[in-house]
Amino acid sequence: METNGPVWVIAEQMDCRLLAVSLQLIGQARKLADRLETSVEAVLMGDNMDLQPQQLIAAGADRVYVGNAPDLADYQPELYTELVVNLAKARQPEIVLIGSTAMGRELAPLVAASLKTGLTAHCIDLVLDENNILEARIPAYGGLLSIICPEKRPQMATVAAGVFSIPEPDETRTGEVVRMEIPEHLPGRIQTLEIIQEESEGVPLESANIVVAGGAGAGDLEGWNIIAALAKTLNAALGSTRPAVDEGWTDLETMIGQSGKMVAPELYIGVGLSGELQHMVGIRNAKVMVAVNNDPKSPVFEQVDYGIVDDCREFVPVLIEKIKEYKEKQVTC
Amino acid sequence: MLNIIVCVKAVPDPKEACNIQIDPATKTLMRCDVPLVVNPLDKNAMEAALKLKEKMDAKITVLSMGPPEAGNIVKECLALGADQGILLSDPAFAGADAYATAYTLAKSVEHVGSFDLILCGMASSDGSTEWVGPEMGTFLNIPVVTMVKEIVEIGDEWWKVKAGFETGFRLVRVKLPAVFTVTRELNAPRALSFSGIIKARKKEITRWGIDELGVPEESVGIKGSPTIVSKLDSKESKRAVEVISGTREEKAEYIVRKLADEGVI
Numbered sequence A: 001m002e003t004n005g006p007v008w009v010i011a012e013q014m015d016c017r018l019l020a021v022s023l024q025l026i027g028q029a030r031k032l033a034d035r036l037e038t039s040v041e042a043v044l045m046g047d048n049m050d051l052q053p054q055q056l057i058a059a060g061a062d063r064v065y066v067g068n069a070p071d072l073a074d075y076q077p078e079l080y081t082e083l084v085v086n087l088a089k090a091r092q093p094e095i096v097l098i099g100s101t102a103m104g105r106e107l108a109p110l111v112a113a114s115l116k117t118g119l120t121a122h123c124i125d126l127v128l129d130e131n132n133i134l135e136a137r138i139p140a141y142g143g144l145l146s147i148i149c150p151e152k153r154p155q156m157a158t159v160a161a162g163v164f165s166i167p168e169p170d171e172t173r174t175g176e177v178v179r180m181e182i183p184e185h186l187p188g189r190i191q192t193l194e195i196i197q198e199e200s201e202g203v204p205l206e207s208a209n210i211v212v213a214g215g216a217g218a219g220d221l222e223g224w225n226i227i228a229a230l231a232k233t234l235n236a237a238l239g240s241t242r243p244a245v246d247e248g249w250t251d252l253e254t255m256i257g258q259s260g261k262m263v264a265p266e267l268y269i270g271v272g273l274s275g276e277l278q279h280m281v282g283i284r285n286a287k288v289m290v291a292v293n294n295d296p297k298s299p300v301f302e303q304v305d306y307g308i309v310d311d312c313r314e315f316v317p318v319l320i321e322k323i324k325e326y327k328e329k330q331v332t333c
Numbered sequence B: 001m002l003n004i005i006v007c008v009k010a011v012p013d014p015k016e017a018c019n020i021q022i023d024p025a026t027k028t029l030m031r032c033d034v035p036l037v038v039n040p041l042d043k044n045a046m047e048a049a050l051k052l053k054e055k056m057d058a059k060i061t062v063l064s065m066g067p068p069e070a071g072n073i074v075k076e077c078l079a080l081g082a083d084q085g086i087l088l089s090d091p092a093f094a095g096a097d098a099y100a101t102a103y104t105l106a107k108s109v110e111h112v113g114s115f116d117l118i119l120c121g122m123a124s125s126d127g128s129t130e131w132v133g134p135e136m137g138t139f140l141n142i143p144v145v146t147m148v149k150e151i152v153e154i155g156d157e158w159w160k161v162k163a164g165f166e167t168g169f170r171l172v173r174v175k176l177p178a179v180f181t182v183t184r185e186l187n188a189p190r191a192l193s194f195s196g197i198i199k200a201r202k203k204e205i206t207r208w209g210i211d212e213l214g215v216p217e218e219s220v221g222i223k224g225s226p227t228i229v230s231k232l233d234s235k236e237s238k239r240a241v242e243v244i245s246g247t248r249e250e251k252a253e254y255i256v257r258k259l260a261d262e263g264v265i
């Protein structure tokens, strides 16, 4: 028997494919569990989950609890919560990690409140302090805040895709796969009827080589469209800061940062944004970073490689022309 | 009649963008006087309630936990058309994390009495955990749908809604009473009308503290919060910036050349 409860990852699948964030969390859970001298356990719910448990084991899980049933194919809030909560009561995990996905952002608080414990949102790092208490780090007040849950257990946190990297799979690792009992009487107050995924327009943020992100400095929709045109010219994905989403210039899907997407492109161009840490943590691993801002004192200029002090609405159209000229030259010679 | 409860939070005006910073010397928060406004997504929750009230017999109760000044935003919701406004304000509620906030709101909802639908914004602009709605639903033992972006079908008991889900949506069938947290896509919040403001003058705000709710002090505010802030570290990685000078044309030409040299365009 381990003295410490296990470190848990609530894994997630969509259309039977494990999400990358689940494997990333297993990697981090492994590190935490090794320090705590305990095991890593994953919980996976879905249908036809035959091969996925081995993937989780190869990534570092010691034991995988699998709920395998047609009723579990899609995320079902009541049923998933009930299964996780009952198992957590039996296994007493020390830590529970969940991806900041649409499912995770709903399931995590449902589970945390049911277990009467704390939950830290959208962390960008997870470390153990000198007393082996989990410090969940979030950007705030211009620095990194550590949130702890000193007394209640489990200690829970959600983490976005891309915060941790996927561990190198070790196919020789072995682990235990345990089937979860599915209750005969399904809870009946809420049902997911279907999940529809739409093709998003343009280049997806997660896999883009170039990201152009716009912020409040766009000023209005017209200004925003100029930034969007820059993204198009570069065949880049369009990213945003929260004010741009709040203004309705773009969808939440494009938001980069702590509560949005974490990306690591070759090139990032931030236009009309101030370099707030909540946004910048989502882009800190970009190779080359450029900012366009009309305020020479903007903190964004401390966080990029190239800075251009100018009004973005005037400068960006000129930049688009220069890029087009450059691209034409590329083709002809 | 449909009893709707809308939970609203007073937040520092996101447009004023005076960010709270840490004083590097004293390690204390440097606040500045930013006016409190209705959290942007809570306006969508309020609008959803008003739209429902236009369609059917409904009563809208606005619930807000916050400092006494948050009474202004409750007043604003009354002026928009809410029937009743309740402000939960007590020094004992201060310092609550999402869990303690959700607990206090749940206890207040029970105190209001009958309810069919609880509407919240998906997240607040200053805290942004997204946990308050779902945790409140759990404490009330009712179903929760987060990120509701469309109400598809209104039944007697069973409703159908579309909720945001990654790059698409999730179609959900849910039995009332329930909690919905809503996104910006759900509607376009209306502006205050002059006649609404006049009418709201006559509406009283109910104020509840810990005594009215009859909850133990250990279960609310900072005492009832499982999570606490343990420390604040200063900002991480900085880069050495090259600020490009020259005319607009020169700057654009230079950066294109630099990016080409770096091999990233």
Ligand SMILES: Cc1cc2nc3c(=O)[nH]c(=O)nc-3n(C[C@H](O)[C@H](O)[C@H](O)COP(=O)(O)OP(=O)(O)OC[C@H]3O[C@@H](n4cnc5c(N)ncnc54)[C@H](O)[C@@H]3O)c2cc1C
Pocket: A214, A215, A216, A217, A218, A219, A240, A241, A242, A243, A244, A255, A256, A257, A258, A259, A260, A261, A271, A272, A273, A274, A275, A276, A278, A279, A292, A293, A294, A295, A298, A310, A311, A312, A313, B017, B125, B126, B127, B128, B129
């Ligand atoms: C818990 C929490 C989580 C959050 N999560 C996120 C997140 O995931 N992602 C996110 O983006 N935000 C997030 N935020 C919000 C974040 O704190 C900032 O408010 C936001 O990133 C600021 O966006 P911005 O830089 O576009 O706007 P501002 O800070 O208002 O900056 C606008 C910038 O544009 C410049 N500008 C103005 N006009 C022009 C012009 N004509 N030309 C050029 N420049 C101009 C200004 O000088 C200014 O620097 C979160 C906040 C909280 C509290």
